[in-house]
Amino acid sequence: MAYRRKKAVFKACTKCKALVSLEASKCPICGNESFTENWSGMIIVVDPEKSKLAKSLGITKPGKYAIRLGG
């Protein structure tokens, strides 16, 4: 039986791991133009100033980020 892969809703920037919509051509965070649909795990930063995890990951802008790239 063929394995049905779940369709990705977002693609991840290969430089800063920010998640953007599939139609986007440029990363709004770092301006990179290279993306991947192979990502897993997500961190949504709502308040980067108060979030300790955002600080430890070096995230300064609110938004969605992938945790792992490459499956």
Next chain:
Amino acid sequence: MSEEKSKSPGSVRYLVLRTTANQEINVALMLESVAKGIPNSGLYSIIVPPEIKGYIILEAKGLHVVNRLIRDIKHVKGSAIGSLSEAEVERLIKTVSPIEKVRPGDIVEIVSGPFKGLKARVVSVDIQKNLVTVRMLEASYSMEATLPGDDIRPEKRK
């Protein structure tokens, strides 16, 4: 009278929320939109850990914040249960896949497929497609192969 808000650094809690399996991202997105609608909601970040089904982690000011936010959200099962330490959450989110660690020139070991057990030198890395091109070191002639990023284990840096 000066109005200074006291910031207590130890007031962050990591709470675990149970969701329907495979709906973790949808719940996280709904929570984000609810939190954005409330100024100073007390929710700092939402974590959907990789490879853990049916649970998300919320970094928030306290349990009351989470209970208020999840009130009318679909696919949430029960109220927030248990809390994690910062070290435990960091261990979950600071995982890197092998493909992110390797650079051209590194020595890797192939861990699955027909070349399992062989050592190889990385020629190129394609993060977008999750593929690594390697040149076998133990082959009698120069042989290149393109493998999935999960089939290799970094052995030695260039």
